[in-house]
Amino acid sequence: MSAYTPRPGDLGIVNTTGWAARFIQIGTVSRWNHVFIYIGSTNLGGILSFDIIEATPSGVKYGHSSDYTNIVWNKHQIFNDEAADRAFIVDYVTKLINKPYNWVNIFRIILRIAGFKFFSDTKWMKKIAEKDGYICSELGEEAYEKSGNPLLSKDAGATSPGDLIGAVVLQ
Numbered sequence: 001m002s003a004y005t006p007r008p009g010d011l012g013i014v015n016t017t018g019w020a021a022r023f024i025q026i027g028t029v030s031r032w033n034h035v036f037i038y039i040g041s042t043n044l045g046g047i048l049s050f051d052i053i054e055a056t057p058s059g060v061k062y063g064h065s066s067d068y069t070n071i072v073w074n075k076h077q078i079f080n081d082e083a084a085d086r087a088f089i090v091d092y093v094t095k096l097i098n099k100p101y102n103w104v105n106i107f108r109i110i111l112r113i114a115g116f117k118f119f120s121d122t123k124w125m126k127k128i129a130e131k132d133g134y135i136c137s138e139l140g141e142e143a144y145e146k147s148g149n150p151l152l153s154k155d156a157g158a159t160s161p162g163d164l165i166g167a168v169v170l171q
Helices: 019-026 082-092 103-113 122-130 136-144 159-170
Strands: 011-014 035-038 052-056 061-063
Touching: 011 159, 019 103, 035 082, 035 136, 035 159, 052 136, 082 136, 122 136, 122 159
Parallel strands: none
Antiparallel strands: 011 035, 035 052, 052 061
């Protein structure tokens, strides 16, 4: 079996280690804890430039897919207009560079896990969350949603990596 070569606009999902990763995995009852968008790679004088955009606690930033192992790519995604939609996704996430991390949506996920879904999904809580930045799964889902190719039928801010793995694998 040959390895998949990601294409710009692909969504990648991984499971990593560390206390934050474990917290996300336990809290969302999933082994998956991080999502990013592949934007394509370029070679600048023999040095691989950034090839992904991801939301981390330090905000939305460029990164390297080589920092991760065992990436699950949404290689079976059916787009409305593949070339245009992939270009839109890359352009969309690129414009979000330096946006802050969305700690409010982390709080919303914690509320859901604790059994307070009714509070986490109020209009008031959603309104606060949409002004605060991005978590990784929100970044990925929102980019696909805005391109006209949503992966899930729920609010992007309520999306976890575990939710997206189901959408990616079951396509």
